[in-house]
Amino acid sequence: MKKFNQFITKLASVLQALLIIAMGLLGILLIALLFRELIPIFQELFSHSIIASNEKILNEIIIFFLFFEFTAMIIAALRHHGHTSIEFLMGLGVTALVRGLITTHNNIEETFGIAIAILLLIISMAIFHRYSKNEL
Secondary structure, X not given: OHHHHHHHHHHHHHXXXXXXXXXXXXXXXXXXXXXXXHHHHHHXXXXXXXXXXXXXXXXXXXXXXXXXXXXXXXXXXXXXXXXXXXXXXXXXXXXXXXXXXXXXXXXXXXXXXXXXXHHHHHHHHHHHHHHHHHHO
């Protein structure tokens, strides 16, 4: 039984190392995609059609920040050996909701719902931050 537990421990270590390597490779890929997204942003910036260009630039910026957030999440996970904090994930949720608020500003019900969700998430972050710091 002792040899089996040693084998399981070694297997878990190998799998965790493979996971961290895969996350590192994914992070490198996302950084490459992040820089690749800068090209369409600059192309639209110098476009002749200003009205159509503004909407395309906004869409490209939103895609850029998606890659940026995923990359930040991978970096945070690599720094903490494959784990991310709940505060970090809540912060990503707020930024994702703000991005959604920017893109869906035409529908008042959806805008109000997203604004309420942002407010609730920020309140929950403040409560979590207050009570998690008191326990340490």
